[in-house]
Amino acid sequence: MKIGVLALQGAFREHRWMLERCGAEAVEVRKPGDLDGLAGLVIPGGESTTIGKMLVDWGLMDKIKDRAAAGMAIYGTCAGMILLAKDIIGSDQPRLGLMDITVRRNAFGRQRESFEADLEVPEFGAAPVRAVFIRAPYIESAGPDVKIMAAVDDNIVIARQGNFLVTAFHPELTADDRIHKYFIAMIQGKA
Numbered sequence: 001m002k003i004g005v006l007a008l009q010g011a012f013r014e015h016r017w018m019l020e021r022c023g024a025e026a027v028e029v030r031k032p033g034d035l036d037g038l039a040g041l042v043i044p045g046g047e048s049t050t051i052g053k054m055l056v057d058w059g060l061m062d063k064i065k066d067r068a069a070a071g072m073a074i075y076g077t078c079a080g081m082i083l084l085a086k087d088i089i090g091s092d093q094p095r096l097g098l099m100d101i102t103v104r105r106n107a108f109g110r111q112r113e114s115f116e117a118d119l120e121v122p123e124f125g126a127a128p129v130r131a132v133f134i135r136a137p138y139i140e141s142a143g144p145d146v147k148i149m150a151a152v153d154d155n156i157v158i159a160r161q162g163n164f165l166v167t168a169f170h171p172e173l174t175a176d177d178r179i180h181k182y183f184i185a186m187i188q189g190k191a
């Protein structure tokens, strides 16, 4: 199974290594043709306004939407989550808009620009997920088709809608590969 990692900006190498460790073939995506034949795509953290602008400028925005409509799964972390959201509070920046979620950017406030937290995620078993948040967004509200998988206080930080998965934090910066494994299982129809 071939999974692409959007490699325009941000933490894409760590995602590639993580996917390879989980047994997937991982390729870096920089131009529209790189999307052909992919079963899934990871959109990494970084700066969502920059990545969104590059998606438009490099002809990737429409092609990703077409491939998603044809069944390609997408996993967005942090900035990737923002790019998948239909609504971004206070921003009209370019986005894919494929998930029925409303996100707030840099949502945890100044004191908590970067922090770690242990998340209870029933899908991943009893051991908590150690999550690294970096200028992270959260999901403020979600439509009825969105499955909420974890929250910090009342703020949603893992969610899934059909073939789309998002986390507000950066699992590729820890040794915990359960989220990447879940994404692979999702593509295989096993999760």
Ligand code: GLN
Pocket (backbone or CB within 6 Å): 044, 045, 046, 047, 048, 049, 077, 078, 079, 080, 082, 105, 106, 134, 135, 136, 137
């Ligand atoms: N704050 C960034 C944004 O709004 C996201 C941060 C991240 O991806 N670590 O795009």
